[in-house]
Amino acid sequence: MSNDTCHCVLLRKAARKVSSYYDEALAPLGINIGQFSMLRNIRRTEPVSLTDLSHRLELDRSTVGRNAKVLARMQLIKIGHGEDQREAVLTIATKGHDILEKGAPLWDGVQDDIDARLGEDKARQLQELLTTL
Amino acid sequence: MSNDTCHCVLLRKAARKVSSYYDEALAPLGINIGQFSMLRNIRRTEPVSLTDLSHRLELDRSTVGRNAKVLARMQLIKIGHGEDQREAVLTIATKGHDILEKGAPLWDGVQDDIDARLGEDKARQLQELLTTL
DNA sequence: AAGACAAGCGGGCATATGCCCGCTTGTCTT
């Protein structure tokens, strides 16, 4: 079997490509899809620790910690402490809420484009397959 | 719509997850799936320039250049010059052929596992969808 | 032939990702 049909390589290519669609759409906000997604996840469960967030995002904790620092530097989130002094606790900052609001329609646009291009059936198929892997 | 159904985020998660399957299988060779895939692509078209390879891999040229350096440091490929003095030309080194041979069955194993888990139909569906994106 | 223009790279900058190690803080056992 050739490399062209390797699930992994195809997945990685597709992920890069689709990410770039979202990145382009969000570019006016100076934020990429990874950051936007992380911001959304924080909002859903704030205040949230790095460890909890890393489980939700299925990323390594140290990765989440570093990515959080980038968001904090952009003043989109605040990194504080919980009752447990070990915990770093993330909350959305004012500017973060702003970005979330402005980003939503941009994000929707790309999502809708992809859905339209794939068609309803295939879009659902894709979701199913990806969550199965 | 919630983040859980974002094509992009799902794709990225799936790509990371599946990559880790391949990485684990290839770990005994001290190589990861990205490197292995690149090695295979080089073999198919060697001698190949960075620019050509970047088109094949759908990666930025500078990314390919840096990744090539890693493979060269591992002595899996050689980075030489073409007739065009501007071109950096990649060829598989002896050790690279060795890794390609040893890696093939490991790679097959993971691919077969995934195919078996998905079933023939869904595996084909996945390939189709990913190339459509 | 000389100058304009393009092709091919490398290096710098920024972010992303995972693993390991060691430190601090909290909990649990005896």
Next chain:
DNA sequence: AAGACAAGCGGGCATATGCCCGCTTGTCTT
């Protein structure tokens, strides 16, 4: 209460990715 053990992080190390800038080399126009 003290010591063992675990949880939560940060920092270091390595690789991965894209973009931009500037340099070298090749090509093309006049």
